[in-house]
Amino acid sequence: MTALADSAVPRLLRGVRVHWDAVRGTHVLLAPERVVRLDAVGHAVLSRLDGRCFGALVADLAATYAAPAAQIGADAGRFLTTLIERRMVEVDP
């Protein structure tokens, strides 16, 4: 699986949004014909898709959770790459 470049700017595609599912007590990602249940890490990543680049996103997560940036970058990159392949996230070149 290809890692995301630090300069890449990932964002949610139109028609894809994070939603608080009050009945099940979890955040979910709503997309065409899909519901993806988000864990705390997934939600932390997606709530930071606000126009910043991937490198800044990883640095923020590493600082917030006091975790090694290399590990965070690998996990977040894998998660976002999966969503890119499922046409839920796109990356500005």
Add this chain to the structure above:
Amino acid sequence: MTLPPPMAMLAELTHRCPLACPYCSNPLALTPKGEELSTDDWARVFGEAARLGVLQLHLSGGEPLSRRDLPALVAAARGAGLYANLITSAIGLTEARLDALVEAGLDHVQLSLQGLGPAMADRIGGYAGGFAKKMDAARWIAARGVPLTLNAVMHRQNLADLDATIDLAVTLGARRVEVATVQFHGWAARNRAALMPTRDQARAAAATVAAARVRLRGRLVIDYVPADHHAAYPKACMGGWGSTGLNVTPEGLVLPCHAAQSIPHLTFWSVRDRGLAEIWTDSPAFAAYRGTDWMQEPCRSCDRRTVDWGGCRCQAMAMAGDAAATDPVCSKSPHHAALVAAAEADATAGDDIPFVYRAAV
């Protein structure tokens, strides 16, 4: 064990439709306009659905654009917190109506395709000029950035075009294509001999889809509903009866699946009389085939019983004469050989069989 809430609701807003597809999934007995739920009824049901746990709302029909209040219904769905998906033929869509729907918060459009080009599509839909309107609509949707799914209904007469149909989805800017082989209920059951795919077509379609998924990875999501009469195991219909989805008819009856009215002994509760949560939990029609307690052999002791949930109850009713029987698509069903023989006979019935078109409402 507590009952999990449903994820998705199919709202059949109307049975009215300009098309007359010979495989229409609406029941044979169609509901007239005067009996449809009102705007306020639907808005209340959408709110109840969201509070019950529904996340995805499919606005369907008939043709939902036949409802003049469709933008208000989309706004009500979004207001309730639901994901608003429009399932449409696009006949009746204009740029102004699309703008009103987008303004109301429409999340996603699923556009049906009856064939690759006007000769096939307009003959299947029974509507001259329909294909051209669909191509216009796809361009309008793409121009506004709204996610588009192409819903390609496939059968013996158009399966040869499957690869080109998938390519058309890419050309139109669709994010997703649904390759849906006709399921033989209702109107389609009347047109089996004209529509049944051959076994070779079913095999080729699976290979075409598998190759396209690799080729178009990251560009186009492909969902595939195979020709189940040529399968060894049945589809897990509705992901299990009463487990994940529900269907509301134009007059407000709540069904576990869109074809459930073909099971004559079931009675369906109405949103006019009861709340959706009570119906989901207590309706005898939902309880009838929920879980595994209702199963007979060979389902009851089968290790796939919680994989395919016994298959399709309506198909069991239609072909085994018992809605609690194993779906005859299953190779373990005593009725499987008869189903295969009937499918083979229909698949080789010839090229010049006239359609029985769906009736108008």
